[in-house]
Amino acid sequence: MTHGLISDELIAERNARARAALDEDYAALGKQLDRADIAIDSITQSISSFSVAVPTWGAGRGGTRFAKFPIPGEPTTIHEKLEDCGVINQLCRMTPRVSPHFPWDKVADYQALREEAAAVGLGFDAINSNTFQDQPGQSQSYASGSLSSTSDAVRQQAVEHNIECIDIGRQLGASDLTVWVGDGSNFPGQQDLTRSFDRYLEAVGLIYAALPGDWRLLIEHKMFEPAFYSSVISDWGSSILAAQELGPKAQCLVDLGHHAPNVNIEQIVARLNRFGKLGGFHFNDSKYGDDDLDSGSINPHQLFLIFNELVEAERNSGSSFRPSYMIDQSHNVTDPIESMMMSADCIAASYAKALLVDRAALHDAQERNDAMAAFQALRRAYNIDVTPIVAKARAEAGGAIDMIATYRDSGWRQRKAQERQRVGLGAGIV
Ligand code: RM4
Ligand code: MN
Numbered sequence: 001m002t003h004g005l006i007s008d009e010l011i012a013e014r015n016a017r018a019r020a021a022l023d024e025d026y027a028a029l030g031k032q033l034d035r036a037d038i039a040i041d042s043i044t045q046s047i048s049s050f051s052v053a054v055p056t057w058g059a060g061r062g063g064t065r066f067a068k069f070p071i072p073g074e075p076t077t078i079h080e081k082l083e084d085c086g087v088i089n090q091l092c093r094m095t096p097r098v099s100p101h102f103p104w105d106k107v108a109d110y111q112a113l114r115e116e117a118a119a120v121g122l123g124f125d126a127i128n129s130n131t132f133q134d135q136p137g138q139s140q141s142y143a144s145g146s147l148s149s150t151s152d153a154v155r156q157q158a159v160e161h162n163i164e165c166i167d168i169g170r171q172l173g174a175s176d177l178t179v180w181v182g183d184g185s186n187f188p189g190q191q192d193l194t195r196s197f198d199r200y201l202e203a204v205g206l207i208y209a210a211l212p213g214d215w216r217l218l219i220e221h222k223m224f225e226p227a228f229y230s231s232v233i234s235d236w237g238s239s240i241l242a243a244q245e246l247g248p249k250a251q252c253l254v255d256l257g258h259h260a261p262n263v264n265i266e267q268i269v270a271r272l273n274r275f276g277k278l279g280g281f282h283f284n285d286s287k288y289g290d291d292d293l294d295s296g297s298i299n300p301h302q303l304f305l306i307f308n309e310l311v312e313a314e315r316n317s318g319s320s321f322r323p324s325y326m327i328d329q330s331h332n333v334t335d336p337i338e339s340m341m342m343s344a345d346c347i348a349a350s351y352a353k354a355l356l357v358d359r360a361a362l363h364d365a366q367e368r369n370d371a372m373a374a375f376q377a378l379r380r381a382y383n384i385d386v387t388p389i390v391a392k393a394r395a396e397a398g399g400a401i402d403m404i405a406t407y408r409d410s411g412w413r414q415r416k417a418q419e420r421q422r423v424g425l426g427a428g429i430v
């Protein structure tokens with residue numbers, strides 16, 4: 001049910017024009033894969049069952065920390081954001097869930113919100129709490145931290161907010177809570193590095209204790225920003241220590257932009273999975289820091305190597321492997337609908353390429369210490385243009401073969417510019 005979004009006739013009409021070329025490309029790729037004993041339809045099948053959630057805050061041009069440059073028709077309320085996320089999923093058929101952020105997405109009636117989402121083909125993914133920003137009317141300030149604050153009252157307020165998020169999530173049908181805190185320090189000596197972590201552990205333990213049985217608590221680390229000398233949960237080491245301390249329902253979430261430059265993220269993925277702590281991802285890309293650029297736009301090879309580890313993990317861990325995949329990007333130079341569709345496309349393509357890796361050849365070369373043969377096993381898969389597979393999966397599910405052209409033809413943003421209130425200026429989000 002996608003009533004009120006883009007007309008299905010327009011998608012069908014646009015697809016009819018692109019179908020012959022897609023079928024030709026798909027058949028040619030099928031032949032190429034046949035030679036390597038890979039049935040193209042089995043890969044297409046895996047891509048059809050793949051999905052990634054989109055963040056409500058990514059539907060707006062949140063912008064850099066520096067400024068916001070809104071476009072006419074940009075969504076400002078959660079209701080408008082749901083509509084835009086509905087369009088993304090309608091065209092790409094790979095993003096059936098949205099991940100909300102509270103209190104940004106607060107409403108009076110969550111049952112109604114759930115129904116509203118369902119009406120545009122969406123469900124809810126991980127709930128994100130926000131204790132990195134003060135809210136109007138709040139009694140305590142997070143200026144000196146939240147879950148790790150030296151003040152009992154501040155920690156208590158932060159814990160209560162997270163418990164409220166769980167309660168909202170239950171009503172929305174979610175089953176993960178993602179906790180990212182900006183806690184940290186700007187000066188050496190400002191904070192006791194051990195005690196601040198202890199306070200965090202005690203506070204996050206109270207949140208953990210309030211989790212329903214089938215929920216997970218996803219701990220998201222970030223090296224720096226807003227704190228520039230030390231962050232309480234700065235890296236995957238602090239994250240896994242906290243997750244291990246808490247128990248089996250606590251896992252680690254890897255945001256690709258939250259590491260030191262050049263860190264080997266695929267190795268982090270392998271380590272976390274080895275200890276049952278790989279909880280999920282925030283996909284985005286970066287050149288320098290937490291840039292929140294479109295997934296795969298800067299370093300698509302890294303994304304492929306991450307998926308290569310994920311495919312390994314999937315094969316080794318069986319049904320216990322269920323990381324939560326989500327996009328976390330927001331910037332101010334494109335229409336967010338276009339960016340998120342293209343990110344989902346690139347994420348799925350990276351997965352498809354990883355599925356094409358000849359694992360027997362890779363493992364054999366690794367055992368024989370044949371570095372070149374091992375690298376070639378990866379390179380061969382990476383070099384294959386899998387766009388026909390992803391486009392085919394999408395078209396079979398009713399999505400658009402050429403997503404951008406179809407979206408632009410639909411005049412969605414222009415229509416919304418007539419209906420929606422203009423976005424105010426001001427600073428962006430973190
Ligand atoms: C943070 C982090 C969190 C997100 C906020 C908006 O840098 O990536 O996941 O909730 O930004
Ligand atoms: Mn994130």
Ligand code: MN
Nearest residue numbers: 255257290430
């Ligand atoms: Mn971030």
